[in-house]
Each structure stands twice: as structure tokens, then as C-alpha cells.
Amino acid sequence: EELVRDPSGLWDFGDERPRPGVRSIVAELPEGVTYEAGNHLAVYAKNDPELVAWATHCLRLPAGQVVRLSQEGERATHLPLGVPVPVELLLTEFVELQEVATRSDLETLASFTECPWTRGELARIDYAEDVLAKRVSVLALLERFPSIALPLEAFLEMCGPIRPRFYSISSSPLAGPRRVRITVGLVDGPAWSGTGRYRGMCSAYLAGLEPGDAFYGYVRVPSPPFHLPADPATPLVLIGPGTGFAPLRGFLEERSLLPDAGPAKVFYGCRHPEHDWLYRDETWDADVRVAFSALPGHPHRYVQEALLADAEGVRDLVERGAYVYVCGDGVRMAPAVRRALVEICGEEGVRRLDAEGRYQQDVFGG
Ligand code: FAD
The missing domain is CATH 1.20.990.10 (NADPH-cytochrome p450 Reductase; Chain A, domain 3)
Incomplete structure (x- = not known):
């Protein structure tokens, strides 16, 4: 499908604060293509x-x-x-x-x-x-x-064929059925080989697009499932540091547009509130708890610590039927969050969340 980078130019974070290394990009879908919050956008890039x-x-x-x-x-x-x-x-x-x-x-x-x-x-x-x-x-x-x-x-x-890269959609179709937002972390640094720079193919390509440019991709429904519960009154526990916040933003946007939405707790983490807090100026009807890994004196460095500090609140929501969503780094963060949830809800409690499809993960990379 041919997607078009939103011609209105609505892309970065909607305020003047720079977020080095991350882009929030809005694209317009072709007519007839639909999506749900929590879906992925697959993107075919071109080499620089x-x-x-x-x-x-x-x-x-x-x-x-x-x-x-x-x-x-x-x-x-x-x-x-x-x-x-x-x-x-x-x-x-x-x-x-x-x-x-x-x-x-x-x-x-x-x-x-x-x-x-x-x-x-x-x-x-x-x-x-x-x-x-x-x-x-x-x-x-x-x-x-x-x-x-x-x-x-x-x-x-x-050489292999160009592989599509996947991005968790950061918007809700309720805010505009043909507009998808993605949150893209740039891969860019000294090459591990020791010579020259390494720039990630797709993230560099997306960052280089101008408003109105077209690119190719498609909407993918994740498997295992990653979507909101049908009943908007169901409580949510949303855990997603860094670009892991991408799909959670879509969920929050969706909930903000539905009547009688249930309570939500958000656990977000980044290095420093002034440097890389994504979508910081957006306010959602949610209890937001933050962790900063490079802010001396802040009580929590990582999301799992913020989660444990609010153990009672999390347990209460889970007992009231909350769905738990974890998104981002699948190598260190997601296992650490799972251990924290086991501490909070017990092995049996987490197994029940799994069995009832109330523990959903959208994890990637390392
Ligand atoms: P590539 O060209 O694919 O390069 C990445 C590779 O280069 C990796 O193997 C990495 O280990 C390696 N590398 C990194 N740095 C260096 C270096 N300095 N020297 C040498 N090699 C290096 N990403 C997001 O930003 N936002 C999302 O919402 C998001 N959601 C995702 C959802 C899913 C389900 C999956 C599977 C992935 C998601 N990703 C997301 C990751 C995304 O798909 C891409 O993998 C990422 O953008 C990097 O792609 P790229 O083409 O820019 O880099």
C-alpha cells in the first residue's frame, strides 16, 4: 500500500522541545485501509x-x-x-x-x-x-x-531482499481513521565495526521524509494479540518506557475518545525528563508514574521500580479485572517487569492474567 507522510506536516512532538533521536511521524493511509490501536505499521524503506x-x-x-x-x-x-x-x-x-x-x-x-x-x-x-x-x-x-x-x-x-520494519501504531482510528502515527527511535551511532557511522536503514529513511512524501507499507495485526479489551470500562495497566510508549499512546488516545472509560495507570521511563520524555506535554486521564534512569535523586530508575513502588495500586486494578500491557525492549525490560508483577500479584496471579489474555506484550529488539 502507498502511504503518504501527512501533508499537514503534523509530525514531531507537537511542541518545541527537541527529542534527539526520536521522531513522531503521522502518515495518511490509502482509502479503504483501516487499523486498530495496537496494530503495527510495516514500512518498506529505501537505502540512503x-x-x-x-x-x-x-x-x-x-x-x-x-x-x-x-x-x-x-x-x-x-x-x-x-x-x-x-x-x-x-x-x-x-x-x-x-x-x-x-x-x-x-x-x-x-x-x-x-x-x-x-x-x-x-x-x-x-x-x-x-x-x-x-x-x-x-x-x-x-x-x-x-x-x-x-x-x-x-x-x-x-544480499537479501529489503525487509519491512514494523512500528507500533501510536494513534487511535477514532481520532482520524486514515491517519496513523508512529514513534520512531533513530538507530545512528559509530559503527560497531570501528569504522564510520551506522545508520539504521528504515529509521533513517523515515526521519528523512518530508511532509507529502509517499512511502510503502501495510497494516499488520500483531500475533499474539495486542489490543484493548472490548469493554472501555476495563481498567488498564500500561507499561512502556522509551519508544515502548508508542502503542500505549494509541490506547490512551482511544480511551480519551470513548465515554465511560475505566481507570488507567501508566508506567513510563526515560533517561531524563528534560531530554527524552516522549509526548510529555500530552495529558491523558490516567495515573502516570515515571522512572528516570539519569536523574540523580529521582526515586525510580526503571519502570519495574516504579511499578513495585505502586504495588498496592497495581494489585487493586488487577483484582478489578485490569488488562496489563508491556511494550518495548524485550531483552531486559519485559522480563524485569514480569518479575515485578510476580512480586505484586504472585505467580498464580500472573499465570491467571496470561490465561485470560489480560497480559499482552508488544516487545522488540535488544
Ligand atoms: P536496521 O538497518 O535494521 O539496523 C538495526 C540493526 O543494526 C540491529 O540488528 C542492531 O543491533 C544493529 N545496530 C545498531 N546499532 C549499530 C551500530 N552502531 N553498528 C552496527 N550495527 C548496529 N522501533 C521503534 O522505533 N518504534 C516502535 O514503535 C517499534 N515497534 C516495533 C514493533 C515490533 C513488533 C518490532 C518487531 C519492532 C519494532 N521496532 C520499533 C523496531 C523497528 O522495527 C526497527 O527494528 C528499528 O527501527 C531499526 O530499524 P532500522 O532499519 O532503522 O535499522
């Missing part, structure tokens, strides 16, 4: 022109080259076959350029150099430590070992 220029440089391709791809056999492919295609277009819209090189990529690279020193260096690489842990790509290896003359077709065989 600078990255594409680096790729053509590492592959020593002349500017403006047009190629016609063919393949032996009937294998399915994501590449356009049998038609003339500019190389820049292939590298921009068809393949992932920053994926980690595989062990077999290292062998292929070794077969495209005559240089004994390079072959020796490639053979000495400790894959887990030198490539996987540092997320070194084929392009980075080509830059490091200039004697490798990798033909374009061999490079394309190594």
Missing part, C-alpha cells in the same frame, strides 16, 4: 543515497550503469530479471546493504582475490568475534580488502 554511493564505490561500478539480470534455473528471486535496470535503482530499492556478512560470504570474497595476503587475512578472521559481534557487512569487508574484485552479480547473490 550515500550508502548506495559507497556500495558502487566498493564494487567499482561506473556511475549510471544499467544492467540486465538473468539467472539459470527457476529459483524465485526478489530481483528484476530480463529488463534493463540502473544499478543505483537495484541498490536503492531491492537489496539490504548493511546486513552482517555470513561465513559463506567470507569464502566467496576469498575466491575473488588473487592476493595471498588478503586470502590469509580472510582465513584468519574469527567469524563470531570479528564479524558477527561487530556486525561487519560485505561492503565493509570490500573496503577493508581492496584487492577483492567482487562482480555485481556475486554481490547481489549475497
Whole structure:
């Protein structure tokens, strides 16, 4: 589906305070496409022109080259076959350029150099430590070992198709059925390989869009389910630090537009209230508890601590039938929150929440 970045320009956080590294983006859905709060928006990004220029440089391709791809056999492919295609277009819209090189990529690279020193260096690489842990790509290896003359077709065989990235929708269709908001944390920092910067493909792409630009994607219903209970009077416990707040904002917006909404408790966390508190100026009818990991003297560093400090209030809501939603980092935060809930409600209480579909998680990354 073609989505359009909302032409009204309504995107960042609606106030002047900068939130370095995070963008709140509103897009307009095509007619006929619907969504529910808690759904995901899948986005197909394009590679950044600078990255594409680096790729053509590492592959020593002349500017403006047009190629016609063919393949032996009937294998399915994501590449356009049998038609003339500019190389820049292939590298921009068809393949992932920053994926980690595989062990077999290292062998292929070794077969495209005559240089004994390079072959020796490639053979000495400790894959887990030198490539996987540092997320070194084929392009980075080509830059490091200039004697490798990798033909374009061999490079394309190594690259996977562009994967869609998922973003938790941060709005409710009740506020506008064709407008979806997403909250995007930018992946941008010194590359773990030790050379240059690493910019996440999709987050950089979304951050670079201008109002009115179109992009491609679709609405996905999460599985296992992540949606509000049918009865708006049901109490809610919402736990989502950082960009984990994304879908919770959608739930709060939805509840604010429904009559007779039940009580909600929100547990939000970030580093510092002045720096990265997302949607800080929005007020919802909810009991909001915050944790700040870089504010000396603040009583809670992480959401699980704020949760434990309000154990009685949380237990009360759970006993009154609350649904519990946890969103964000699935590696450290979500397990820590679960342990806190076990302390608050007991093993049996949390098992009951699970069994009744009242413990819903939308977790990602690490
Ligand atoms: P990519 O190009 O995919 O790069 C990310 C990869 O690079 C990771 O493997 C990471 O480990 C690695 N990496 C990170 N830094 C470096 C570095 N310095 N050097 C080398 N490698 C590095 N994200 C949000 O922001 N908001 C959301 O609401 C949201 N919801 C999600 C919901 C679900 C269900 C899922 C699965 C994910 C969600 N995400 C969300 C994550 C999102 O889908 C993307 O993974 C994220 O935006 C990064 O994508 P990217 O294309 O920018 O980065």
C-alpha cells in the first residue's frame, strides 16, 4: 500500500522541545485501509543515497550503469530479471546493504582475490568475534580488502531482499481513521565495526521524509494479540518506557475518545525528563508514574521500580479485572517487569492474567 507522510506536516512532538533521536511521524493511509490501536505499521524503506554511493564505490561500478539480470534455473528471486535496470535503482530499492556478512560470504570474497595476503587475512578472521559481534557487512569487508574484485552479480547473490520494519501504531482510528502515527527511535551511532557511522536503514529513511512524501507499507495485526479489551470500562495497566510508549499512546488516545472509560495507570521511563520524555506535554486521564534512569535523586530508575513502588495500586486494578500491557525492549525490560508483577500479584496471579489474555506484550529488539 502507498502511504503518504501527512501533508499537514503534523509530525514531531507537537511542541518545541527537541527529542534527539526520536521522531513522531503521522502518515495518511490509502482509502479503504483501516487499523486498530495496537496494530503495527510495516514500512518498506529505501537505502540512503550515500550508502548506495559507497556500495558502487566498493564494487567499482561506473556511475549510471544499467544492467540486465538473468539467472539459470527457476529459483524465485526478489530481483528484476530480463529488463534493463540502473544499478543505483537495484541498490536503492531491492537489496539490504548493511546486513552482517555470513561465513559463506567470507569464502566467496576469498575466491575473488588473487592476493595471498588478503586470502590469509580472510582465513584468519574469527567469524563470531570479528564479524558477527561487530556486525561487519560485505561492503565493509570490500573496503577493508581492496584487492577483492567482487562482480555485481556475486554481490547481489549475497544480499537479501529489503525487509519491512514494523512500528507500533501510536494513534487511535477514532481520532482520524486514515491517519496513523508512529514513534520512531533513530538507530545512528559509530559503527560497531570501528569504522564510520551506522545508520539504521528504515529509521533513517523515515526521519528523512518530508511532509507529502509517499512511502510503502501495510497494516499488520500483531500475533499474539495486542489490543484493548472490548469493554472501555476495563481498567488498564500500561507499561512502556522509551519508544515502548508508542502503542500505549494509541490506547490512551482511544480511551480519551470513548465515554465511560475505566481507570488507567501508566508506567513510563526515560533517561531524563528534560531530554527524552516522549509526548510529555500530552495529558491523558490516567495515573502516570515515571522512572528516570539519569536523574540523580529521582526515586525510580526503571519502570519495574516504579511499578513495585505502586504495588498496592497495581494489585487493586488487577483484582478489578485490569488488562496489563508491556511494550518495548524485550531483552531486559519485559522480563524485569514480569518479575515485578510476580512480586505484586504472585505467580498464580500472573499465570491467571496470561490465561485470560489480560497480559499482552508488544516487545522488540535488544
Ligand atoms: P536496521 O538497518 O535494521 O539496523 C538495526 C540493526 O543494526 C540491529 O540488528 C542492531 O543491533 C544493529 N545496530 C545498531 N546499532 C549499530 C551500530 N552502531 N553498528 C552496527 N550495527 C548496529 N522501533 C521503534 O522505533 N518504534 C516502535 O514503535 C517499534 N515497534 C516495533 C514493533 C515490533 C513488533 C518490532 C518487531 C519492532 C519494532 N521496532 C520499533 C523496531 C523497528 O522495527 C526497527 O527494528 C528499528 O527501527 C531499526 O530499524 P532500522 O532499519 O532503522 O535499522
